[in-house]
Amino acid sequence: MGWLTQYFLNPSYVLPGAALVSLPIIIHLLSRMRYKKVRFAAMEFLLQSDELNRRRLIIEQLLLLLLRVLAVLLIVLLLARLVLDPSQLMMLAGAKTHHVVIIDDTLSMRQQLDDETVFEHSISTLERMLKQGDTFGSQATILLMSQPDRALVTNRALNRSLIDELTPQLRNLNCTWKAGSPVPALQTAYNTLSSDGGVAPQVHVLTDLRASDWLGQPEISDALDQLDTIHARVSIIQVTKQTESNVAVTSVTSNKYATAINTAWRMEVRFANHHSEKVTGLRASVYVDGLALPGNILIPDIEPNAEIPVTHDITFDTPGQHEVEIRLDSDVLVEDNSRFVVVDVADKRTILIIDEEGSQTDAGFVELALSTDQMAAEIRTPDVLQNQSLDDYDMVYLLNVSKLPADAVILLRDYVASGGGIVWFPDDGADPTFYNTTLRSADTPLFPVKLGTIQAIPAATSDQEPQFQRPVFSEHPVFGAFSELPFADNILVSQWYGTEGQKPAEDNPDENDPLKVAVLAKLTNGDPIVYEHQVGDGRVMTFLTTAGRRWTTWPTVPPAYVMTHMLMHQYLQKPTTVVESRIIGPPLRFEWPVTDYTEGVEVFLPASDENADNSFRRLQAAPVDNKKNKEDSGEETGEDTSSPEETSLEVTISEADRPGVYRVRRFTQEGEAREKWLALSVPVTESNLLVAEAGDVEQLTEGDHVQVVSAEAASELSTSDQGRELRWVLIALLIIILLCEQLLALRLSFHPEVKQS
Structure with a gap:
């Protein structure tokens, strides 16, 4: 058929059509052979007069022949369905x-x-x-x-x-x-x-x-x-x-993904309506470890193209890691109707209280406020900070601490930087030099302001009541409800620490301040009494008064005192490192120093129809040269690369590509198994x-x-279809050529005049 036929949808018409193109030429030549030339004397005069128009007639006859050839050619191209795109002359x-x-x-x-x-x-x-x-x-x-x-x-x-x-x-x-x-x-x-x-x-x-x-x-x-x-x-x-139309579960979040058994764990679930009409009557089911809980989440009406949050509380009966799934009824896109999280549940949540006083009276008030069946408080002296890890504690209280050794300060800094929370309650035994230098250095910024002198209300006289100061709280997760509670007026302060230097002008933190120091409460005279600032991923709250009754009546107002410490625990609780939530995307990659875990890695995939009997994978981590990676990429690897010879191990889980909960098990050098649970959910960007x-x-x-x-x-x-649409161009050209052919043929044909009678 030849290389040209690849540009026709009906290539079988090309060669026969090429033969038909010669038909007008053959007819033209045959028509010239029908006449015999006979010359006689009288014709010489006529030929001389016709010589002037002969060249024009020949050109018009050749033009007529060309139009007929083009007409046949266009008909052939239409039948063969030309798909040539004129823009691609190659x-x-x-x-x-x-x-x-x-x-x-x-x-x-x-x-x-x-x-x-x-x-x-x-x-x-x-x-x-x-x-x-x-x-x-x-x-x-x-x-x-x-x-x-x-x-x-x-x-x-x-x-x-x-x-x-x-x-x-x-x-x-x-x-x-x-x-x-x-x-x-x-x-x-x-x-x-x-x-x-x-x-x-x-x-x-x-x-x-x-x-x-x-x-x-x-x-x-x-x-x-x-x-x-x-x-x-x-x-x-x-x-x-x-x-x-499509309704999707867009997120399941909580302040913390760790709780205790028989304790209400609150989550916020967000639902999105990707349609132009209001959606009503929706319900969502809650599944824990694959089993549906009684009752449903009742979802309010969702306006068109809107998203709403709904809070819901659940409790867990047993300790360990629990898979939680929120599931909507099926619609056209089933996959975005559910999302997963994992919650780390303990028998009890543990809090460490450091109190330097031998009597530990102030610590007793805090312990009593936090005493529940699901929460345990350990009261220790500062010596424990030199020989004990803080990873098992949700938060740390530091009461009446005068000063700490350098290694204890570094331990606290690392704990806060990794997401932990600490609370300061200094008393008159605090060493201002230690607080204003060591705790405010660039390396260990654990205190928000410089301590000044102790302030006190005027001494009471026989004819005048003591002029106590009252705290005025800002809007904050810990103190937000205090302005609406009547017993908050019973909190009185008689002594507090003043501060040196410039105070934060507003209750909100300064955007240019790396510590983001914020004032959470002031006394009625304007002196700040409660601060908050950030160190790494963790938070530090500082009270410039005591946790006991020596400087304040706060412990004698049980509703306010208990609420404060309960809410501080929720706010400052160290995030668990055992569970994590992610969005499905690139393969999961883990990297760790060779001293942390061995090369062997075990992975448990979420059960599915494809791997119902084969959801376990055993992988081998490969060594990674941190120094080489850093030189090649110019980026930090997240590991300590101070030693050029130090290497890390890494493993990539390429099969982590579907929603569900994955378990990754690694082993310490002593052979102890450590698991990390990861909940993978679908990306919300695909729901619209x-x-x-x-x-x-x-x-x-x-x-x-x-x-x-x-x-x-x-x-x-x-x-492309633009190439196939040449048929309309060919049809238009065929019509034009046929019209021109008829007009030219009419001009060249003989039409005798008809005499009028």
């Missing part, structure tokens, strides 16, 4: 077409259609395009949007063998639970096509065309413009027809199923090389 030089197919396999493609998902519909569409298209001799590259760097096939000859090989491979593909942008895949397509010179580049993107993925991102416009520089046509094949308008997507680039077509219209893997 095709005329015999270039092949390189098709790069991008399959959108992000989470939103899991949307359920009538009897299949959108992703399954895109696969069946691609199969049909491969089988119906007459593109043999071309090349193909097939990419997945979630991982464009790992192509299914790369620069393979597109023939029947490849199609037979691809068909089962495509049917075995699974849509991911990840979010993704078209940009990396489009950039990979550009790199592939630009390195393959001498081809006609064509990009096909099978996608659900979500507005959140395609609109409002300048990077997509840049990627499409980049493809235009190599004259690549981009055919975006929309495999969805309309926007579907709003479909972008085709015109808006086509206008992302200034060129005309981008076209959006429906899955039904994409009947074959060939050049």
Whole structure:
């Protein structure tokens, strides 16, 4: 058939049509042979008079012949269905077409259609395009949007063998639970096509065309413009027809993911309505360790395109790590109807109280305020800070401490920097030099202000009541409710520490202050009495009065005293390191110093239909040279790299790609097993199923090389639809040529005049 036939959908018409083009020429030559030339004397005068018009007649006859040849040629092109794109002149030089197919396999493609998902519909569409298209001799590259760097096939000859090989491979593909942008895949397509010179580049993107993925991102416009520089046509094949309503669970959060048995653990669940109509009557179920709890979460009406929070309390009967799942009823996108968290539950939560006084009277008040069946307070002297780890304590109280040794200060700093919380209650035995220098150094910034002298109310006289000071609290998680409680007026202060230097001017922390020091309460005379500041990931609260009754009546107001310490525990509680929540994305990667754990790692995957009997994996960590990594990347690795010879171990869990709870078990050098529980949930960015308008997507680039077509219209893997639309151009040209041919034939034909009677 020749190389030119690859540009026709009906190539069998090309050669017969080429023969038909010669038919007008043959007829023209035969018509000239019908006449016999006979010369006689009288004709010489006529020939001399006709010599002036002869050249014009010959030109008009040749023009008429050309119009008839073109008419036949256009009819042949219409029958053969020319798919030539005039913008790709390289095709005329015999270039092949390189098709790069991008399959959108992000989470939103899991949307359920009538009897299949959108992703399954895109696969069946691609199969049909491969089988119906007459593109043999071309090349193909097939990419997945979630991982464009790992192509299914790369620069393979597109023939029947490849199609037979691809068909089962495509049917075995699974849509991911990840979010993704078209940009990396489009950039990979550009790199592939630009390195393959001498081809006609064509990009096909099978996608659900979500507005959140395609609109409002300048990077997509840049990627499409980049493809235009190599004259690549981009055919975006929309495999969805309309926007579907969808309600999603967008987050499950809590102040802390650690609690005690039989203690109410509060979570905030957020629900989003991605539709233009109000949603009513929703209910959500709560599952703990795979079992549904009695009752449901009642969800208020959700306005169109709105999100609402709902708080809910649950309790746990047994200690350990517990999987919690919030689940909505099924809709068109089932996967975003649930989210997971893991809660670390202990028999009791433990608090450390350091009191330097031998009597430990003040510590007794704090211990009594925190005494519950689910909470235990340990009262110790400062000596314990030199030989005991603080990791097992939720928070640390420091009462009446005069000074601490250097190693104890560093221990407290590391504890707070890793997320722990401490509370200061200094008394008249405090060493101002220690507080103002050691605790306020750049290396150990554990105290917010410089201590001044002790302030006291005027001494009472026989005819005058003591002029006590009352604290005025700001809006804060610990003190926010005090302004509405009547017993708060019974809190009186007789002595307190003054401060030196500039005081924070406002109750809110200074944005330029690295410690973010904030005043949480002031006395009625304006002196600050309670501070808060941040060190690393943890918080420090400072009371410039005592925790007992020597300087304040606070302990004698049980509702206020107990509420204060209970809320401080919730606010300052050190986050557990045993559990963690993440969004599905890149593979899970863990790195640790070789002295912490051995190389052996055990992973327990969430149960599913695919791995019901094989959810356990045993992995081997590999050594990593921290110094080399730091030199190569210029970034910190998060490990101590002070020694050039020190190395770390790392392991990557590539199978952590679906929602659920994963357990990662590592072993210390002594052989003790340590587990980390990770709850992975789907990305919320994929929940909005709003479909972008085709015109808006086509206008992302200034060129005309981008076209959006429906899955039904994409009947074959060939050049873009703009090429197929040449048939309308051919029809228009045929009509014009036929009109011109008739007019010219009329001019050249003989029409005798009819005499009027």
